[in-house]
Amino acid sequence: MSKIIALTGAGGILCSTLAKALAKQGHKIAVLDLRIEAAKHIANEIENDGGIAIAVEANVLEKESLQIAKKEINEKLGPCDILINGAGGNHPLGTTSNSFLKEEDMLNDTDGFKTFFDLDPEGIKFVFDLNFIGTLLPTQVFATDMVGRSGCSILNISSMNAFTPLTKIPAYSGAKAAVSNFTQWLAVHFSKVGIRVNAIAPGFFLTDQNRSLLTENDGSLTQRGQQIIDQTPMGRYGEPEDLVGTTLWLCGDGSKFVTGVVVPIDGGFAAYSGV
Structure with missing residues (x-):
């Protein structure tokens, strides 16, 4: 059923x-992004492949923007059955330079060097807003279409560092932990009105945001990138297609009794003790 x-x-x-992937299953897709040209590019690709899609500009941190986007989607496609909260990310101002604090770091005045004590509250707030508020607000707007209807669900994007925080990125790890907690809370809250709420927790996937941190210009691994591969039992980074199967399952009727779960897709990273 579309x-x-x-x-x-x-x-x-x-x-x-x-x-x-969802378009290939016959679903009608609203491609939302702050960057409308990026959204149009993806929507065009879907349509050129025989699918149905529209590009919609939306800022997940502005409720009015989301309400305008919802109105456009309702007019062009109809009421929303499924919401995938995919917007998120990190910020350098919420990231430490080193994994472990050393006494000599307190005297390091190198430009751009940050210890825990140098973390910028505004940078941390940005990360929490983008990941948590950027999940909460779209849910407030789009879930109004779903109340009392069958087959509706919400899929949030958490991270495997919500289970165990990664070094250097306290803001991102904490924000994704909030997304996982919110997923469970919302699953219970919406359980009587027919809306399932789940999340996927990707491990390390190469994206535009982290490519420079994990790989060198020649494609070889950085020190942190090698640490990650060494800690991943399957020995590789995830590929975008690795997320598809779990997403189709959680968005489909095959998981109609599944709600409140956060599914790691991380090549075994979270399960490995390193020994």
Whole structure:
């Protein structure tokens, strides 16, 4: 059965892959992104491949923007059946330079060097807003279409560092932990009105945001990139297509008794102790 699916952050590598995969299943796709040209590019690709899609500009941190986007989707496609909250990301101002604090770091005055004590509250707030508020607000707007209807669900994008925080990125790890917690809370809250709420927790996937941190210009691994591969039992980074199967399952009737779960898709990273 064809459903109307709204995806935020769908101009990016991971969510655009999900949008295309869902379109191939016959669903009608609303490609939402702050960057309208990126959204149009993905929507055009879907349509050129025989699918149905529209590009919609939306800022997940502005409720009025989301309400305008919802009105456009309702007019062009109909009421939303599924929401995928894909918008998210990190910020350098919420990231430390080193994994571990050393006494000599307190005297390091190198430009751009940041210890925990140098983290910018505004940078941390940006990360929490983008990931958590950027999940909450679209849910407030689009879930109004779903109340009391069958087959409706919400899929959030958490991260495997919501289970165990990664070094250097306290803001992002904390924000994704909030997304996982919110997923469970919302699943319970919406359980009587027919809306399922789940999340996927991707491990390490190469995206525009992290490519420079994990790989060198020649494509070889950085030190952190090698650490990650060494800690991943399957020995590779995830590919966008690795998210598709779980997404189709959680958005489909095959998981109609599944709600409140956060599914790691991380090549075994979260399960490995390193020994």
